Amino acid sequence: MPCYLCGARQSDPARGAQPWKRGVRHERQVLICPDCQLTQDWKADLDRCGRCRSTFLLSRLGEIECHSCGHVRSHTSPEPSQPVQQRDAALTNEVEQALSRVLGGLARTPTPRAR
Known part of the structure; x- marks a missing residue:
């Protein structure tokens, strides 16, 4: 995690x-x-x-x-002041940001060249 x-x-x-x-x-x-x-x-x-x-x-x-x-x-359950859609959207945004950081790190990793 x-x-x-x-x-x-x-x-x-x-x-x-x-x-x-x-x-x-x-x-x-x-x-x-x-x-x-x-x-x-x-x-x-x-x-x-x-x-x-x-x-x-x-x-x-x-x-x-x-x-x-x-x-x-x-x-x-979610508090009435924070609808489920709003809470889920915030969580989805956090997941997308974390995934972007991970994929960005992978993009910078050099790939082996074929001979």
Whole structure:
């Protein structure tokens, strides 16, 4: 899974503490790379616990758990203030941007020449 902010991919993690952070955004698990943690306010876009307002959430199998206070809630439908089409359009835009970055990187990779 790539960093949701810049699209960087995590390499095989070494043992011990991991520099990548996890969070939940739009009720989906996301990763944040170490570079984005230093250069951006990465917690601003993350979902928050309804009880304690922490961003230390984990999304799994239809529920979201707060690791700060232990509160567990089920996934919800989109908020009335944000119609499904608007939310889906924003998510589609994020996917298209990430795909564009990946394909742009592939285009710059030299291809082997036939002999």
